[in-house]
Amino acid sequence: MDKYIISGGGRLCGRLRVQTAKNSVLPILAAAVLTDEPVAVCNVPDITDVKNMVKILSCLGCKISYRGQDVVIDSSCCDSCEIPRALAHELRSSVFLLGSVISRFRRAKIAYPGGCDIGLRPVDLHLTGLKRLGVDISECNGYITCSCQKLTGNEIMLDCPSVGATENIMLAAVKAEGTTVIKNAAREPEIEDVQNFLNFLGAKIKGAGTGTVVIEGVKKLGGGDYQPIADRIEAGTFLIAVAMCGGEMELGGINAENLSSLLHKLRENGCKLRIKNDKIYIRSDRRPVAVKSVETQPYPGFPTDLQAQMTALCCVCAGNSIVTENLFETRFKYVPELKKMGADITVIDRTAFVRGVERLKGAVTVAHDLRGGAALVIAALAAEGESEVLDISHIDRGYAGFEYKLRALGAKIRRVST
Numbered sequence: 001m002d003k004y005i006i007s008g009g010g011r012l013c014g015r016l017r018v019q020t021a022k023n024s025v026l027p028i029l030a031a032a033v034l035t036d037e038p039v040a041v042c043n044v045p046d047i048t049d050v051k052n053m054v055k056i057l058s059c060l061g062c063k064i065s066y067r068g069q070d071v072v073i074d075s076s077c078c079d080s081c082e083i084p085r086a087l088a089h090e091l092r093s094s095v096f097l098l099g100s101v102i103s104r105f106r107r108a109k110i111a112y113p114g115g116c117d118i119g120l121r122p123v124d125l126h127l128t129g130l131k132r133l134g135v136d137i138s139e140c141n142g143y144i145t146c147s148c149q150k151l152t153g154n155e156i157m158l159d160c161p162s163v164g165a166t167e168n169i170m171l172a173a174v175k176a177e178g179t180t181v182i183k184n185a186a187r188e189p190e191i192e193d194v195q196n197f198l199n200f201l202g203a204k205i206k207g208a209g210t211g212t213v214v215i216e217g218v219k220k221l222g223g224g225d226y227q228p229i230a231d232r233i234e235a236g237t238f239l240i241a242v243a244m245c246g247g248e249m250e251l252g253g254i255n256a257e258n259l260s261s262l263l264h265k266l267r268e269n270g271c272k273l274r275i276k277n278d279k280i281y282i283r284s285d286r287r288p289v290a291v292k293s294v295e296t297q298p299y300p301g302f303p304t305d306l307q308a309q310m311t312a313l314c315c316v317c318a319g320n321s322i323v324t325e326n327l328f329e330t331r332f333k334y335v336p337e338l339k340k341m342g343a344d345i346t347v348i349d350r351t352a353f354v355r356g357v358e359r360l361k362g363a364v365t366v367a368h369d370l371r372g373g374a375a376l377v378i379a380a381l382a383a384e385g386e387s388e389v390l391d392i393s394h395i396d397r398g399y400a401g402f403e404y405k406l407r408a409l410g411a412k413i414r415r416v417s418t
């Protein structure tokens, strides 16, 4: 297990380019199973989740090749409809594959992805939606088995705007007979990216981003090269790091529109922000002012994937903040680790009450999940003295070259294999 050794207290200054969005690349890789034509997903981030999704595709019989940082998938010789248990557990978002595998084989089998460190993460909305398209589903011995004669378009109302369920149903509906309408669909930018990718292959989808997605079934899809959008969560993580440590940074290749809820909070913190085309420029010269409250919500509300990083920032603000996590049950596992660094946080249920302190102090902390781990790193960069962050394999799941990018901003951080 690798760890980071960090010497905190320095400002962060420099410019970075944002990676391609993990949460676009994963469903888009799953969607490649829908076509027999080769598909290249461009500039995929070098992260564990992408590697695991690619492993699953090769287990299904897809031919995988690399062209620099592009992954080329040829699904014409796909011959298995079973997603291996070990990989399904490694990668929760493998559940997206149900929709595309059912569309191709009329059958699919996946080990129940189960919960993970941030909550129960049920898949009931995925399964209800697939049933509405004519899929028979059985769940036993920890497996979900799906089968159908054919997929038929239908109207589906989601109880909550689930990102994964919206994407899974879109993938299953692309080549169904007739039209599918998904109501109360998730509105995240990554959903629109999946729609744009599928339409690029010849699908007929509209409405992604509006809450109602309409998919008109087509017979066949083509292939080609596709560049997914930039990773707004990676971008937000670096912006919060600068706000917390002080400094100035120019982030390139990002659509600021996709981060407006965070930018609004950072302005409240007293950061200077300027936006020009695909660049966000941030400057933080003094101790940030506390924001009264942060409530995570489905897009366009404040993203749950930036909750941990924002709470870390609140720990060193002048004043007190209240952070409420409305999407996942246990997304505060990083709090006891921050308290080892002197943070003053009390968590009751899904709410963290934070009293800002002048400075955190270096400590040895442990990452428990992807975004909580990133929060511990930025807290260590802002803290006085030396810190270690253990079990950074969690961070490797979603941040490509995290320490290299931080070092480009002047951070004193190095990876040690233990």
Ligand code: EPZ
Residues within 6 Å of the ligand: 022, 023, 026, 093, 119, 120, 121, 122, 123, 124, 125, 126, 127, 160, 161, 162, 163, 164, 165, 186, 304, 305, 327, 328, 329, 370, 371, 398
């Ligand atoms: C996606 O997860 C993201 N992952 C998550 O990012 C992100 O936190 C989440 O959306 C919310 O934005 C990917 O896109 C790969 P949901 P997903 O279904 O699809 C409940 C990261 O750090 N729900 O929108 O699993 C669920 O319990 C990861 O990059 C059901 O009740 O999230 C949760 O409370 C973490 N039944 C809420 O919906 C279901 O069938 C939102 O979950 C599905 C979800």
